Amino acid sequence: MKNFDVYPLFNIEPVKAQGSYLWDKEGNKYLDLYGGHAVISIGHTHPHYVKALTEQLNKIGFYSNSIQIPLQAELAEKLGKLSGYEDYFLFLCNSGAEANENALKLASFHSGKKKIISFSKGFHGRTSLAVAVTEGASMQAPVNKTENAIMLPFNDEVALEKAFSNEIAAVIIEGMQGVGGVQIPTTSFLKKIQSLCEKFGAVLILDEVQSGYGRSGKFFAHQHSGIKPDLITVAKGMGNGFPIAGVLINPKFKAVHGMLGTTFGGNHLACAAGIAVLDVIKEENLIKNSETIGNYLMENLRKAPGVKEVRGLGLMIGVELEIPCAEVRNALLKDHKIFTGSSSDKNTIRILPALNVTKEVADIFLKAFTQVLSKSLVK
Numbered sequence: 027m028k029n030f031d032v033y034p035l036f037n038i039e040p041v042k043a044q045g046s047y048l049w050d051k052e053g054n055k056y057l058d059l060y061g062g063h064a065v066i067s068i069g070h071t072h073p074h075y076v077k078a079l080t081e082q083l084n085k086i087g088f089y090s091n092s093i094q095i096p097l098q099a100e101l102a103e104k105l106g107k108l109s110g111y112e113d114y115f116l117f118l119c120n121s122g123a124e125a126n127e128n129a130l131k132l133a134s135f136h137s138g139k140k141k142i143i144s145f146s147k148g149f150h151g152r153t154s155l156a157v158a159v160t161e162g163a164s165m166q167a168p169v170n171k172t173e174n175a176i177m178l179p180f181n182d183e184v185a186l187e188k189a190f191s192n193e194i195a196a197v198i199i200e201g202m203q204g205v206g207g208v209q210i211p212t213t214s215f216l217k218k219i220q221s222l223c224e225k226f227g228a229v230l231i232l233d234e235v236q237s238g239y240g241r242s243g244k245f246f247a248h249q250h251s252g253i254k255p256d257l258i259t260v261a262k263g264m265g266n267g268f269p270i271a272g273v274l275i276n277p278k279f280k281a282v283h284g285m286l287g288t289t290f291g292g293n294h295l296a297c298a299a300g301i302a303v304l305d306v307i308k309e310e311n312l313i314k315n316s317e318t319i320g321n322y323l324m325e326n327l328r329k330a331p332g333v334k335e336v337r338g339l340g341l342m343i344g345v346e347l348e349i350p351c352a353e354v355r356n357a358l359l360k361d362h363k364i365f366t367g368s369s370s371d372k373n374t375i376r377i378l379p380a381l382n383v384t385k386e387v388a389d390i391f392l393k394a395f396t397q398v399l400s401k402s403l404v405k
């Protein structure tokens with residue numbers, strides 16, 4: 027048997043990681059400014075994280091949600107305090123797509139309706155309803171297509187107001203679009219969504235799977251706009267590489283046994299990972315570091331040759347070039363051993379380092395990036 031070939035792969039096999047660096051099997055050292063799609067939030071193999079997982083594994087790694095798991099309560103309490111959502115409930119699952127599926131299901135249960143509004147260039151996952159509200163025909167099988175999904179232009183308040191009605195169950199939007207090229211919803215747009223949801227009895231879902239967990243310089247990206255959604259989905263940075271995700275749920279939602287469920291969600295090891303991440307973010311003041319280093323990076327990236335626009339908040343940064351970015355990314359990886367990310371916008375590079383990245387590391391990247399761009403523009 028062979029693996030199903032659905033991923034284009036770099037010919038690199040990392041065997042060791044520490045902080046912002048990776049080493050491959052040949053001993054080459056790489057600077058990681060992508061973190062496996064914004065997953066590595068506190069740096070690779072952080073000692074507190076490794077200790078917490080090791081100790082937990084030596085006690086008990088897994089049992090189902092049919093028994094008491096006090097770690098779930100500890101995780102919920104710490105997440106509530108650090109995020110500012112202490113009065114919300116937490117449902118734990120395994121991935122961002124699963125979190126969004128459960129949020130959409132909760133919204134429909136709560137509202138009794140079934141139509142969902144989402145936005146162009148958005149990405150919410152590759153499963154059933156999550157992919158139905160994601161732009162991209164190549165990801166949608168015939169079974170995923172539904173008249174219940176309404177796709178609207180991003181940041182277009184006129185189109186939003188025109189499309190809204192009493193049939194809308196929910197609106198789902200990313201705190202910042204990741205795959206779409208780090209596009210930021212305006213404060214006005216988010217507040218318009220919130221007001222229309224309140225007016226028509228719809229549920230506001232903030233997909234913070236990539237933009238949450240301190241990456242934006244606040245715990246959640248939507249907190250820059252001063253809104254308070256009904257449901258918030260989290261995943262990537264939540265476990266620093268261990269599969270864990272969740273839905274933060276407004277207390278107005280009524281829980282009923284059997285309405286949601288998961289085999290692996292909230293298991294002992296996942297909770298240990300999630301708690302360790304929150305402990306490190308708090309103790310090392312990583313949300314502030316994200317803001318500081320992110321601003322430093324963006325300020326200097328705007329000075330680089332061939333840069334058309336820099337978009338972002340904190341350490342979620344999109345750099346739109348005047349040329350396609352594939353060649354630049356490949357040169358950064360091949361010649362400078364630096365990982366960066368791409369987006370559906372072929373000219374935009376994504377920068378998503380660990381939240382504890384240093385100014386020294388930022389400078390290494392900025393120097394290499396400028397050199398690569400200067401060479402590319404000469405051709």
